[in-house]
Amino acid sequence: MYLSRVRVAPEGLGPKALQMLVQGDAYGNHQLLWRLFPDDHAERPFLFRQELERDSHTVAEPRGLPLFYVLSTAEPRSVPGLLDCESRAFEPRLRTGQCLAFRLRANPVVARREEGRRRSRHHDVLMDAKRQARHDGVTEPPAIQAHMDEAARRWLGDESRSDRAGYRLPAVPQVSGYRQHAYRRRGREIRFSSVDYEGIIEVTSPERFRTTLAEGIGRSRAFGCGMWMIRPV
Numbered sequence: 458m459y460l461s462r463v464r465v466a467p468e469g470l471g472p473k474a475l476q477m478l479v480q481g482d483a484y485g486n487h488q489l490l491w492r493l494f495p496d497d498h499a500e501r502p503f504l505f506r507q508e509l510e511r512d513s514h515t516v517a518e519p520r521g522l523p524l525f526y527v528l529s530t531a532e533p534r535s536v537p538g539l540l541d542c543e544s545r546a547f548e549p550r551l552r553t554g555q556c557l558a559f560r561l562r563a564n565p566v567v568a569r570r571e572e573g574r575r576r577s578r579h580h581d582v583l584m585d586a587k588r589q590a591r592h593d594g595v596t597e598p599p600a601i602q603a604h605m606d607e608a609a610r611r612w613l614g615d616e617s618r619s620d621r622a623g624y625r626l627p628a629v630p631q632v633s634g635y636r637q638h639a640y641r642r643r644g645r646e647i648r649f650s651s652v653d654y655e656g657i658i659e660v661t662s663p664e665r666f667r668t669t670l671a672e673g674i675g676r677s678r679a680f681g682c683g684m685w686m687i688r689p690v
């Protein structure tokens with residue numbers, strides 16, 4: 458695997474593309490990052506996470522521009538005048554019982570079967586919790602938010618999910634940055650939500666967690682969700 462930090466040269470974009478970039482258009486940014494991989498790939502070879510470039514090292518690097526972290530199975534290539542890519546091999550040495558600090562942006566959903574539908578329908582876990590809280594008579598915004606945050610934590614810490622993925626949560630993670638996304642592309646509406654996690658995980662299966670790192674977790678991985686940022690503690 459390769460872990461890359463990707464900066465965008467705004468002068469390489471047209472006004473509309475630049476506006477989409479600054480606004481965090483996940484669909485457009487996904488298409489933009491595909492340009493790092495000019496060779497044909499049967500499947501998308503990367504996950505990504507968008508952040509803001511907060512610290513400038515030179516006057517030429519403006520603050521506030523999007524900065525991307527990309528985890529890929531193929532080595533990315535910079536696009537002169539558009540995408541500057543700094544890459545390194547990423548093969549973490551994992552062991553059972555190892556604790557890692559992590560950051561994760563994920564799309565927590567739950568699948569439910571509905572009468573009259575052949576396939577299960579996916580529901581936003583946090584919106585589900587919000588509706589349930591109101592149904593139970595909870596009206597204060599901080600209390601509703603607490604219900605939503607707890608639902609997000611339960612999703613990540615779910616025993617069956619974490620066991621399949623090769624980790625467990627030894628401590629309660631922080632939850633923040635809940636956001637709903639909606640885009641219309643080629644007559645089709647794309648909707649998903651994302652939430653940011655930060656905390657500590659314990660590796661329970663190095664093999665399974667290595668696969669989880671490569672493949673990501675949850676849905677909407679093509680739109681900037683599911684990529685783990687980890688470091689030893």
